[in-house]
Amino acid sequence: MQIIRSASYKRMPWKNGGGETIEIAVFPPAADFAAMDWRLSMATVAADGPFSSFPGIDRTLSVLAGTLGLEIDGVRVDLMEMSPPHSFRGEAAVNGVVVRGPVTDLNVMTRRGALTHDVRRVSVAGEKTVTSSAGTLLLFCHTGAVMLPSGETLQALDSAVGQTDGGMIGFRSTVLSTLYVIGIAPR
Numbered sequence: 001m002q003i004i005r006s007a008s009y010k011r012m013p014w015k016n017g018g019g020e021t022i023e024i025a026v027f028p029p030a031a032d033f034a035a036m037d038w039r040l041s042m043a044t045v046a047a048d049g050p051f052s053s054f055p056g057i058d059r060t061l062s063v064l065a066g067t068l069g070l071e072i073d074g075v076r077v078d079l080m081e082m083s084p085p086h087s088f089r090g091e092a093a094v095n096g097v098v099v100r101g102p103v104t105d106l107n108v109m110t111r112r113g114a115l116t117h118d119v120r121r122v123s124v125a126g127e128k129t130v131t132s133s134a135g136t137l138l139l140f141c142h143t144g145a146v147m148l149p150s151g152e153t154l155q156a157l158d159s160a161v162g163q164t165d166g167g168m169i170g171f172r173s174t175v176l177s178t179l180y181v182i183g184i185a186p187r
Contacts, residue, residue: 001137001139001148001150001152001160001161001162002160002161002162003152003154003158003159003160004024004025004158004159004160004161005155005158006155006156006157006158006159009022009023009024009042010022010023011023014043014052015033015052015053015054019043019044019045019046019047019049020043020044021041021042021043021107022041022042022043023039023040023041024040024041024042024140024159025039025040025138025159025161026038026039026040027039027136033054036109036111037110037111037114037115038108038109038110038111038115038117038136038184039107039108039109040106040107040108040138040140040159040161040182041106041107041109042064042104042105042106042107043104043105043107044102044103044104045066045068045096045098045101045102045103045104045105046098046101046102046103047098048095048096048097048098049095049096050093050094050095050096051070051094051095051096053090053091053093054090054091054109055090055091056090056091056111056112056113057089057090057091057109057110057111057112058087058088058089058090058109058110058112058116058117059087059088059089059090059107059108059109060085060086060087060088060107060108060117060118060119061079061085061086061087061088061105061106061107062079062083062085062086062105062106062107062119062121062180063079063080063081063083063103063104063105063106064081064104064105064106064142065081065102065103065104066080066081066098066099066100066101066102066103066104067079067080067098067099067100067101067103068080068096068097068098068099068101068103068105069096069097069098069099070086070088070094070095070096070097071094071095071097072088072092072093072094073092073093073094074093078099079105080100084121085108085119085120085121087119089112090109090112106119106140106142106180108138108182110184113187114186114187115184115185115186115187116184116185116186116187117182117183117184117185118133118182118183119180119181119182120180120181120182121142121178121179121180122171122178122179122180122181123176123177123178123179124144124146124171124172124173124176124177124178124179125173125175125176125177126172126173127170127171127172128170128171128172128173129168129169129170129171130168130169130171130181131166131167131168131169132164132166132167132168132169132181132183133164133166133183133185134164134165134166134185135163135164135166135183135184135185135186136161136162136163136164136183136184136185137160137161137162137163137164137169137181137182137183137184138159138160138161138180138181138182138183138184139154139159139160139161139179139180139181139182140157140158140159140179140180140182141154141155141156141157141158141159141177141178141179141180142156142157142177142178142179142180143156143176143177143178144156144173144175144176144177144178145173145174145175145177146171146172146173146177146179147171147172147173148160148171149169149170149171154179156177
């Protein structure tokens with residue numbers, strides 16, 4: 001797996017100019033919003049306002065800190081750190097309300113029709129095994145530090161990306177750690 005240290009993440013304005021996003025990884029490499037197949041990013045939501053529109057994109061949002069109220073096509077959902085990741089269509093009318101903030105979120109996007117994705121938050125203390133599907137595997141260490149099967153360690157906010165044939169993957173940690181396991185597969 002390719003390790004991506006948090007110091008190398010790319011900062012850029014939101015598509016709608018309303019804030020700043022931190023691009024962790026994108027495919028193809030250096031693709032813009034129109035050309036990307038998938039993207040992993042973080043953002044800070046410091047004020048209420050509309051989310052950018054991404055027609056043809058499926059999104060999953062996980063809140064890393066704070067509480068965020070989302071109104072998605074008129075339906076309200078509140079997300080906090082322990083909420084399950086929440087998926088929605090990129091072209092939906094989305095307005096964010098900072099309930100307790102500022103809010104930091106983790107955002108996964110894939111091009112609908114070509115790819116699908118799933119996002120799981122996993123607690124790792126000692127040894128932990130998870131199942132992955134064949135395709136692209138993204139890992140994001142939110143808290144603590146997690147040792148990968150290769151022996152390399154992801155520190156808090158570091159990521160890794162690679163290809164997998166699917167199956168069981170083991171992780172180890174000497175402290176309670178939170179790892180996001182993201183699978184991306186062709187439709």
